Amino acid sequence: MTIALQIDSVSHQYGQRTALDNVNIGLVEGQFNALLGPNGAGKSTLFALLTRLYRVQQGEIRLGDDSINRNPRALLARLGVVFQQSTLDLDLTVMQNLEYHGALHGLSTREIRRRAAAELEWLGLADRTKDKVRSLNGGHRRRVEIARALLHRPDILLLDEASAGLDVASRQAINKAVRQLCEERGLTVLWATHLLEEISLDDPVVILHRGRVLAQGIGRDVCQQSDETSLDALFDRLTSAKEVTA
Ligand SMILES: Nc1ncnc2c1ncn2[C@@H]1O[C@H](COP(=O)(O)OP(=O)(O)OP(=O)(O)O)[C@@H](O)[C@H]1O
Structure with a gap:
């Protein structure tokens, strides 16, 4: 399994608010990588860092051996992006x-x-x-x-809630088309969503909640390790858990 893009110990603060807390994510090359998170999880912040809208405050983002901080232009040319808000x-x-x-x-x-x-x-x-x-x-x-x-x-395609606000048929058509890009052109995809029905148990999955990665791996393995039968159940359990206070 080759990692096309590595997010390494990345944290991000908006003033006092922590949006990302020591996030480590590897995107599996040529695969449909799912980034699951409820509202406020930090998905859009991560996209803003990946696309250099924001400077990386802490940690590193690498494509192969190259750091996005050191060589931003060349690396941005390798990324295709569909933002949550339309920019047409x-x-x-x-x-x-x-x-x-x-x-x-x-x-x-x-x-x-x-x-x-x-x-x-x-x-x-x-x-x-x-x-x-x-x-x-x-x-x-x-x-x-x-x-x-x-x-x-690009060889990596980032999509932030690309199907949000669409009817079921349109959502499915877009999801299918993007999956085809992985299968037929070998693109590495990062698909951020809060809709579990868009994700398969065979997908590499990251569950992000309140800026932290709570689970990561192939969907089926992540479920097995957590003794859950479905990603829905695992997602509900992890994202509804109350914060532990010391
Ligand atoms: N410009 C900003 N200033 C201050 N806080 C922010 C800013 N942008 C995001 N946040 C906060 O950072 C956290 C992560 O937000 P982010 O938008 O990255 O999450 P998200 O997973 O994309 O959620 P959504 O799907 O609702 O956009 C949230 O607590 C949010 O309120």
Whole structure:
């Protein structure tokens, strides 16, 4: 098992509030890695550190032997990101949104259009390229964000609550498409969610709660080690536990 990205002893404070407390997470290469956590667990803070929105205050994030602190530009080029809040421009067309992103990555317009057409086709949006994003439903907007995140050919894809707010059918379609990226293209995925039905017992799983990693490993093994029959039961037990006070 190869680790594509290692989060090593990372802590983060917002003033007096501890959002992440000595977090160690390894993303398994080519796999759909699930980051499970209820609201306030620290998932978005972790994404902000991974994408350098925030400086790493304590600890280290490494891709292979390279630290994101030492070599941020090269490492960021290897990451594709879908943030929790949509960052599409609603008044631009689907293709214009992708062109803007591709240009930021130094791709030629011709190359962007070629890649965008292929990704949008694969995601079932070939006929929407000239439509304004505003006219798309929530599920389709998410697909555009995935196409955009893939444009510069990252080998790691980070998705923060990518299916939140969508109907069941759209959630399932997006989850399936992202899993396909692991199986067919060998992408390493980090999928943050609080929805247990999106996770399989075969997935590498991290349970984060109040800034701490409470369980980590293949879902089935983590359940067995904790004497639980399902991830739902384990998640409920771990995240509803009252804080132990000294
Ligand atoms: N800018 C901020 N200033 C102060 N506290 C913050 C800030 N952003 C997050 N927090 C706090 O840090 C903790 C972790 O928040 P974070 O948003 O990372 O969790 P999350 O798992 O992404 O939750 P959600 O799914 O609700 O976004 C929470 O207690 C939150 O209130």
